[in-house]
Amino acid sequence: MATIENKTGVQPLLYVNSDYANNYLDNSVNVYDLWIAHWTYDSSLSPDIGIWNDWEFWQYSNQGSIPGITGDVDMDVFKGNLSELNDFAITTQHISYPLYEGWNLITIPLTNDHWTAATLGSTIDKCTVICRFNASSQSYSTHVVGIPYNDFPIMDGVGYFVYVTNNSTLSMIGYPLESAPVSIDTEWNLIGWYQDTATMAASLGENITNCSVVCKFNASSQSYSTHVMGIPYNDFSIERGMALFIYATKESIWQGEG
Numbered sequence: 001m002a003t004i005e006n007k008t009g010v011q012p013l014l015y016v017n018s019d020y021a022n023n024y025l026d027n028s029v030n031v032y033d034l035w036i037a038h039w040t041y042d043s044s045l046s047p048d049i050g051i052w053n054d055w056e057f058w059q060y061s062n063q064g065s066i067p068g069i070t071g072d073v074d075m076d077v078f079k080g081n082l083s084e085l086n087d088f089a090i091t092t093q094h095i096s097y098p099l100y101e102g103w104n105l106i107t108i109p110l111t112n113d114h115w116t117a118a119t120l121g122s123t124i125d126k127c128t129v130i131c132r133f134n135a136s137s138q139s140y141s142t143h144v145v146g147i148p149y150n151d152f153p154i155m156d157g158v159g160y161f162v163y164v165t166n167n168s169t170l171s172m173i174g175y176p177l178e179s180a181p182v183s184i185d186t187e188w189n190l191i192g193w194y195q196d197t198a199t200m201a202a203s204l205g206e207n208i209t210n211c212s213v214v215c216k217f218n219a220s221s222q223s224y225s226t227h228v229m230g231i232p233y234n235d236f237s238i239e240r241g242m243a244l245f246i247y248a249t250k251e252s253i254w255q256g257e258g
Helices: 002-008 018-023 082-086 117-123 201-206
Strands: 014-017 034-037 057-064 073-078 093-099 102-106 127-134 139-144 160-164 168-174 182-184 187-192 211-218 223-228 243-248 252-254
Touching (some): 014 018, 102 211, 117 127, 117 168, 127 187, 182 187, 201 211, 201 223
Parallel strands (some): 014 034, 034 057
Antiparallel strands (some): 127 139, 127 160, 182 252, 187 243, 211 243
């Protein structure tokens, strides 16, 4: 369940029948919302939900009928109002970021289906190179778009350099990225800000263990801006889709706070 949530950014609910809810699952899963299948054929009764304390959806029959559909259909009820039902709807988002001729430093703030550098490069018009930074070795890896060599996965919560030969745009549709734990090594790391809300360099640095420097790359001027933690100078705004170099003196896990 945790893997599904990390990959999709959505907390799953569980669909099980009463037999499984009573005999095959333990309390580690009853923190998730329940869609119970218990065919009483009468929605005025109550379902047997086993280890759960409550349910959200109940499939009370497998012998319903709907005009226009031949044969039996499942019948379900939701324990709530329309507004609460809409909270369960999974909606995609469209992002579009301008890219400037030359190098750009970006992160992908939406879930992606096993993208690699080649996938990202083919998505961006005029893109010729995708580059990643390896924090453990303090070195770069480069993939030249169109050449089947040195391809690498695009990871959640991580930043990448993208080179375009003309002004371009990164556009994609996907589900919001809700969680992306990133391992922080000592010295320089390249992380990505995927949150909907903006933050400041000082705030980001305060939420990373032993972070001393936060640095951004300005694609329009092809230059860097640096904020040194603890010094009230050159603090800057961090928007969704930006990637940042951070310098840390201790290993940790960054959970996306900032």
